[in-house]
Amino acid sequence: MTDALEAQGLIKAFGGLTATDNLSLSVAPGEIHAVIGPNGAGKTTLVNLLSGMMRPDAGRILFNGGDITRMAAPARVKAGLARSYQITSIFRDFTVLENVMLSVQARQGHSFRFWKPVSRDTSLMDPARELLAQVGLGDRVDMRAGDLAYGEQRQLEIAISLATEPSFLLLDEPMAGMGPEESQKMIAFLRALKGDYTMLLIEHDMDAVFVLADRITVLVYGKVIASGAPEEIRNDPAVREAYLGDDDTEHENGEGPADA
Amino acid sequence: MGELGKPANIFTALVLVIFALTPIVAPALDESFYVIVFARFMIWGIAAVSLNLIMGYGGLISFGHAVYLGIGAYTVGILAFHGVTSAWIQWPLAIGVSGLVALVFGAISLRTKGVYFIMITLALAQMIYFLSVSAERYGSDDGLSILARSEFGVSFFSLNDKTTMYYTIFVFLLASVFVSWRLVNSRFGTVMRAAKSNDTRVQSIGVGTYRYRLTAFVIAGMMCGIAGLLQANLESFVSPDMMSWHRSGELIFMVVLGGMSTLFGPVTGAFVFLMLSEILAGLTIHWHIIFGPFLVLVVIFARGGIAGLLTRRADRD
Structure with a gap:
C-alpha cells in the first residue's frame, strides 16, 4: 500500500545549523504518527518542509505517492494536506x-x-x-x-x-501551552478524529503521544534516532538516553497506553 | 445606542449632508466659491477611499497612490490635447490605463513587503511623475490646460454646467464607498482582510494571496484613476504636481486621519484634512508649522482616526 506521506532524505540547513539532517519517515494511511524530540530537534522545521512553507535543500516529499517537493503551500492544502500551528494562528x-x-x-x-x-x-x-x-x-x-x-x-x-x-493533518504541538484539563479534552478530540484522518503529530506532551500514536519517530538534532511502535520507543535505550532521559519521565508515561 | 446614532456615523452624515447641499446653500449665502472647493474635496475623498481599499483593508501601504490621479487626469488631458473629447473614449481609456499601470506596478511591488513595498511604490510613482515633468509637448511641469471638458454627446448632460459637474463627482464619491462596501464584505474582500492580518495562515488554508492582492491593487488604481479624470474635468488643467509624492503622502494621511479600514473614514478624513489646511492657510503662511504637529498628534493619540476617536468616546459613555 502506498504511504500517505513519505519523506526521503530531507535536508534543511540554516547557515551552519542543520535543522533537518537526512530525514526520512513514512506515514501509513489512517495512522497517527507522532514525532517527538527535545527542543531544537527540528520538529517545526519538519512541519514547515512538509507543508510547503519552506523548501528543503535536498530530498523528496511524496504525498499519496505523488512528488510534492516543489509544490507551493496552497496547492498542497488543495491536495488534502492541512497543517495547524504551534503558535496559535487564527x-x-x-x-x-x-x-x-x-x-x-x-x-x-x-x-x-x-x-x-x-x-x-x-x-x-x-x-x-x-x-x-x-x-x-x-x-x-x-x-x-x-x-x-x-x-x-x-x-x-x-x-x-x-x-x-484534508485527508492528512499535520499537527504542530496541538497541546502547546495547555493546562492538564485542556490537554485531556484535546486528546479526546484528536482521538475522535482518528480513522477519519491520517495525522502527523508533533508533540511535547508524552502522555498524549503514547495515548494517541500508532508509531513514533524520535528526532534529535534534525536526525531520526529511532522509529517504531510506542512500546519499542519506550524501551529503546538510545531514546531513553537522548530524550526520555531519567526514570521519572518513564514512570509518568507508564499508565498512558493502558487505556489507549 | 443604534448604529446610526453613533457619533462617528453622525459626523459622517454631517459631512455627506454638507457635500450634498453645498451647490444649493452656498450660492444663497453668496459663497459660491465653496462649490468648487468641496468638489475638489470630494475628488480627494474618492482617491482616499480607493487607497483605503488596499491600505486599510489589505494592509498594503502604497506610497505612490497619487500616481493614478495623475494618470487618470493626463489621459483626459492628452486626449483632449489631440482633439479627442468624447467621454465615451476618454473615461474608459483613463480607467483602463490606470488599471494597466496598477497591474504592472502591483505585479512588481507586491513581491516585496513592509518598508520595501513602500519604497518601491514610491519609486515607481516617481518614474511616472518625472515622465510627466519631461513631457515638453504636454507642458512639462507647467502643466497642460484642457480646452474642452469631456463631452457625452447628449444635450441634457454637460460637465460645463457647474451643478452637473458637482453632482457627478458626488455620485462617484458615493459609488466608490458603495463599491468598497460590497468588495470588502464579499469572498474576495474576506481573503484580502484575512491576508492583512495573517498572510501565512491564508496560505496554509490553501489560498495563494498574491493574485488577490494584485487584483485589489488594480481595482484601487482604477478607482483612483476615476478621481483623476474627474479632477482634470473640474480644473480643466493637469500638472505633474497632482501625482508628486507629497500628494501620495497626503492621501495616506487622509485615510489615517479619517480611520483606516472604515468605509466612510477616508471621506471624512479628506474633508477634515483639506478643510483644516484651507482654514490654517488663511490664518498664516506658516500654516504647516501648526498642521504638521497636529497630524503627528492624531497619529499618536487618536489611533483609528476620527472614526476611532468618536467610537471610543461613545463606548465610554
Missing part, C-alpha cells in the same frame, strides 16, 4: 464563524467573487456552523476569535484546518 479580529467560513470558502475554489456579502452566503455559513458544533465551539460562533479562551483558540486552530477537508 484571524483574531474575525468572529469564530468567519474564521472557519474562510476555510470553507478556500475549499470551494477561488474567491474571485466581488459582490455578494459572505454574511448572507449559506453555502459558507452552514458547513462552518456544522463543523464548529462538531469541535465543540457551537456556542462561540459569533465571538471575536481573539476573545476566546486559550484552549478554545487551539480548538479553533484545528477547526480552521479541518474545514479545508
